[in-house]
Amino acid sequence: MAEVSYPYAESNASGGTPAISEAQWQAMAAMWGGDRVDFRLTSDSYAANSLPFSATVINGRSVELTPGRAIVGGFYYQLTANLTVTIEANPTTKARKDTIVIRTDIPTGSTNVKVVKGQPSNSPVAPQPQRSAGQQWEMVLYEINVPALNGTIQPSNRMPFDMGPRVGAPWNAQATADFLPVGTFVYDLDSNGGDSQHESFVGRDGYVVARHFGKSRTYTPSLMNVSSQPSSGVSYKGRWRYTAPNMVFFSAIVDNTSSTDIKSISGSALGFVLPQAACGQTGQVISGHLRNPEKKGGLPNFCSVQGLCWQGQGASYATLFVPSDSTLKEGLDLLTVIPGKSQLYITATYEANVFSE
The missing domain is CATH 2.60.40 (Immunoglobulin-like)
Known part of the structure; x- marks a missing residue:
């Protein structure tokens, strides 16, 4: 017979059989889990x-x-x-x-x-x-x-060794994890509170989101240390997700469609808000570009931008720098302006500060 299935109470004409060989048992038992x-x-x-x-x-x-x-x-x-x-x-x-x-x-x-x-x-x-x-x-x-x-x-x-089985939660996954043993993976399958469906891990360091599923989360990549900006014509768009425990990927754009420059507080650099605070154990660098087709604000039409998340207790934003407008020998200068009709693009992967380090 082409079709065989087991174990049933008795043999039948459809291929069901009650008795199995050692080889059949091994094939069946292997599906329950590995060695x-x-x-x-x-x-x-x-x-x-x-x-x-x-x-x-x-x-x-x-x-x-x-x-x-x-x-x-x-x-x-x-x-x-x-x-x-x-x-x-x-x-x-x-x-x-x-x-x-x-x-x-x-x-x-x-x-x-x-x-x-x-x-x-x-x-x-x-x-x-x-x-x-x-x-x-x-x-x-x-x-x-x-x-x-x-x-x-x-x-x-x-x-x-054996470990705790993966479990799912319809909502309140983190609160559910408080009652689970170390080494358990928890899947948030509904994600109340505006979060994305995700996988989390209960480990020796505590609860941490391991990765987001589905679409990226959105956030507003607003600017810090701003002294003046146009009343309209500026849009902020950002997307982010956890790609690994305590690791964030994000991409964002600040699009200044107005003719007015966005300027920083005197003597300060503009700052770029991150989707999640960055770990400050070593300080971290993110990168981006400024597109400035009308060459306004003393900046070229296209230049690289470096963001520094300062060493310390965790940073909620990155301080922005650009190459000197006078000579390469001067290194990087503070970014003090996002000119009118320009776009600031930032894309990076960095270590977040879930564990409050």
């Missing part, structure tokens, strides 16, 4: 000996593992008492890397801890786990550094 240790990480830190399958080196050549549980290749494994495995000696003059794995062996019908030996080399590489459905399927617990001339072995943890 992992059956221990959910919900804290922001752990002591190595508090985790399942923790390792202790004995007499320089053996590794003792504590009890633990795991799913490997779709089959469940449980170690109920301490287990010691021996790492083969290495009398050669080159180091070796071995692995300790949990191996599901379909032909033998069991899942067990095994040591997989690597090859001595000047640049040793640990053997990759076998992953062959219906045959042998391995999950690595430890990579073992096996020094030359029978030096003391050193295990390094390589096991994957």
Whole structure:
């Protein structure tokens, strides 16, 4: 029959069957999730000996593992008492890397801890786990550094653990996250309050939006340190989104369609408001251009603009600079005017200040 489905209470003419083979079970179980240790990480830190399958080196050549549980290749494994495995000696003059794995062996019908030996080399590489459905399927617990001339072995943890499942919230995602364990991804699927649908993460540093979905958010990229500006004819348009935790991408334009210049307070540079405050740990630079087709305000028809988010407790705007109008040797000058009939364009990616650094 071309169509087979399982497991049902009894066989039927449509291809349903109650009994399944080990291979069919493995194929079905693989859809429930990948290989992992059956221990959910919900804290922001752990002591190595508090985790399942923790390792202790004995007499320089053996590794003792504590009890633990795991799913490997779709089959469940449980170690109920301490287990010691021996790492083969290495009398050669080159180091070796071995692995300790949990191996599901379909032909033998069991899942067990095994040591997989690597090859001595000047640049040793640990053997990759076998992953062959219906045959042998391995999950690595430890990579073992096996020094030359029978030096003391050193295990390094390589096991994957379970973590909290992704959850969705119809609204109030951040408030919902207050009751979720560390390591949880939260999806805001409605986003009340004018926000965009987004993914957030509850981590050791707190709650943070990881990325926005769908259309970018809009904002008004207004100017700071303005002394005079036209009463009409100036438009402000900006778009932004989180592209990664605490990372903002934005693009914006200030379009002065009037014939009147926008001028700064005497002795100050114009400032450009950011969609989110910038982290001030190091100070950050953004870039843009000024299009000035009528060459007004002592500026050329097209020039680069640099914005500086000052080092400190976080900046809500960037101070704007342009190349000197007299000579390149003078470097950058304060941008004190956005001439009439000109457009200021800014595009940048920068680190935000979600964590109030």
